[in-house]
Amino acid sequence: MDLRFFHRLGASLLDRRPLCGGIRSEAWVGTYGPVPGIRPEQVEDSRLVVAWGSNVTWCNLHLTPIIQRARRRGARLVAVDPRRTKIAEQADLHVALRPGTDVLLAFAVACELERRGALDRQFIARHVHGFDAYMEVARRWPPREAARACGVPEADVLRFAEWYATLSPAAISVGNGLERNRNGGSGIRAIFALPALAGKWGVRGGGCVNGAGHAFPKTPHRLGRPDLVPPGTRTLNIIDVGRHLLDPGLRPPLRALFVYNHNPLVVHPDQNRLRRGLSREDLFVVGCDVVMTDTLAYADVVLPACSHFEHPDLFAAYGQHWLQRAEPVIPPEGEALPNTEIFRRLAVRFGFDDPCFRATDAELMDDALDPADPRLGGLRPSAIPTDRALEMTAGGEEFVLFRNVRPATPSGKVELASGYLEKKYGAPLPGYRPLDSPWPLTLISPASDKRITATFGGCGPSEEPQALEMHPDDARDRGLADGARVKVWNDLGEVHLTLLVTDRVPPGIVCSLKGAWMRTTDNGQTVSALAPTHKADISEGACYNDARVEVAAL
Template identity: 60%
Template sequence: MVSTVTAAQPISGPRSPCRPRVFGAKSSPAPVSPAAPQSAAASCSPNSRSPCFSASNSNRLQPGATGTPGTNGVDLAGGSLARVKSPSGHLTARSLGMSLEERASVCTFDCPDTCSITVTIDDGRVAKVRGSHALPYTAGVICTKVARDMEAFVHGPQRLLYPLRRTGSKGSGQFERISWEAALDEIHKRVDEVIGRWGPQAVLPLNYAGPHGLLAGDSMSLRFFHRLGASQLYRRALCGGVRSEAWAGTYGAVPGSPPDFAEGANTKIAEQADLHLQTLPGTDTPLAWAVATELERAGKLDKEFIAANVLGFDEFMARAREWPVSRAASVCGVPEDQIRTLAEWMAEADPLVVAPGNGLERGRHGGGAIRAIVALPALLGKLGRGNGIVLGASNSFPKTLAKLQRPDLAPAGTRTLNILDIGRHLAEDGLDPPLRAVFIYNHNPIVVHPDQNRMRRGLAREDVFTIGIDVAMTESLAHCDVVLPAATHFEYPDLYSSYGHHWLQRAEPVIAPLGESLPNTEIFRRLAARFGFDEPCFRASDAEL
């Protein structure tokens, strides 16, 4: 729980041009400084079509300095040397002897780190991305994917720049360019026809986390769908919700040291662990039960704590005793002595911290595995007093999502569908009313959902009108009737919390939106206006959101 925000340096003090706004919990002091301080004259509209950034947010690299090996001819401390084209062949400011600019931003990919980054801008283009020290937790580190591929992500041939209408069969990728007015008119006409025949619950938003920003993730978009009366979507079953439900089913509520040990795939963490149990997929529950059985055999269970605080102990251990170490070792594919060592270390650890991590919940019995694992500290009486169970940091910062998303606009009794069932609901008409209009945004369901072929069959139906909103043409958008171009996270302001640490970051745009792309918030403002939703909440600016 975040009780306060502390600043490592005064807000009015000197600011680094590459340091975004970062807010931290009381337990970890956080510098608070703006990513893009702008004067009123230099401020950018989210819909701006030309760069309008203030000099106070840039660290200009002047030409004439000596190049540094490994930096593509650019001395990051002082200037530009090489007169070259970018990897994409674009004539750059460097090739003309002009200056580059550095701007602060945040990596928004689906990763618990949410790294702070420094973006080098060359003539309005993203030329380079590297880690920054604005976020102390990541301390300048960035993954190879982000460091290498961000120019192509923003400026590559797959980038969507204009609204499109499908001209070929679904999935063919054949589209024609149309205007925003024509796109909005067609969406309104087709969705209105669906509502007229089937009712508003035949419409569905099919989205997930996307860029993870609080505004672009779901703000104006859910206001629109709530007001429309569309079916609502339970998204968390696809990932972290399983872990939360497993915790709640074991401990009752979601919660706001060496030696180290790890299990699962052979990763960097596993390489650094003192003990690595590389279990076979889907065998985490038998492993947890075997550890419980071994703890009981060794006399390590805290019987007094169990009697006072644990419900269902006898039932749990009855199942666990079916999995002695020898049987579990055979099924899990790990040596017996490793399971015994794991149990011994857990009993001796002071404090004991258990971190199930990400991934277990993606298996068929993932929730049960998490429950079995997080029950082990209770058997040892190691809860509190420095002991702990680490699930994630998503609840570190309180959020007023009801104010942001306005669920009060939805009609009473509106149904909620599980995101894992959408492929079946699209491929088969088992719902009443059936799904006949789908908005895909912040999501690529053909790639992400289980049973890819069923999802593909559902999206290929000609009688399901599908709207796609994304930064690039994806497998799912190739099946859409109308495609709307979304801005990347480099092109609008947003707030980014993390599910892996206790820091909140704010990022300002580092370039203007490309082509006719728009931020999600503006796209859904325009949709709301076209559908005649004239309530003040649909005119709220991003700053007001």
């Protein structure tokens, strides 16, 4: 209902995906098309599991017991992550590469597969588009050169490639973390290429645990009604909202902002610029949330929102292949309303009398999915029983790419050279762009186990002063001791944190978990203040892990 309202209003369209997940999604669609990969449950049958930029014990929790069952059956586990996460501690091999070099590691594995004669030439000939052009780029980064650039031992690259060549089925789970740099799209595309090069698809437990959203019969045009958008309406990148708020040349200017389901002051890169934009006296801000966030402190009007416990909804499970419907389990608190009702009432006040603005929640559910899809068993989406989940399958079988589903690319093949990505972003092939910076340390800001991005940032466990993890070598070089209060700064801002000296991060990399609220800091800045606003190679995505900083004692 929200999109219907804003489309009819003629508000600027907002591209939300660059903030999170858009790079990975576009890389998947550019390589395989809008089709699902394997479902998480199949990983139990894998002989090799690769958690690449995927901190499954915090951010993909349902996959963790499945990996554990696979390991009890003899599977090996590889974790690729700059930080020694819990899953990396449990792994048989942890490749602690530098942020932004994932593409080089994947190129090196492809090169080593070729050297070992482990490329599936028959599969490539039948099902892969752009192999020669792709390998021409990849061969520039054999294991020795790639290992040097990634900051890892060459032996780790060779061992990873050996296992990937010899162990089948092999499953790769690609997380969102590795997309957040200037080479994010290239890195993910190069990873997605590996199961096609080695012929890992077509069997249960083989391929990539990605693309789950494409398992569902979604009908976004029926739900969001883009036909209501006036011709010529502009689209703004959500990352650029702070810049647009301060741009005197923007036509038409942004005079009003409606913030809901989001805490941008804490989440967006270049936090200080966004704060200056929100502080404009002439900007009208409406906020809607279940709690009073840092962003809502800048709102002129605050509307209380329901939690997901207080309204009905459909849930196309995040990262899984199951569809569920839920009813409220408690009544709305106070004057809180679900988003659907808030925008229904706004539509009435604005005089929008089209029947689509009077749709009930049940009718919106029915618009969200194709009711004719046979997997719904003749049920309207709003009538799906709440005591079960509907399995999304291909003719009754679990999705297995190249067994019961095929790539939905223009060529009908796995596109290592992507016409879609070339046309949209000028990126037909993956590539590597080094980042030169005068600042000596790379700052990464992965997810916290106490928050979901910034959600729950106002709860007790998240109110403590936040830590900065630093390798002992870097701490010694700066004369810093464990537990010291330090300032972390660059041209964009300065954040005050408590130092945690640990070898959990490699030399040259520091880490502070994202999503902390202003109540955790003594100078009104959190780690997002240090993140740049330049864009990744595809999807114009955010580059949080391109932050470069220095650290000193307070």
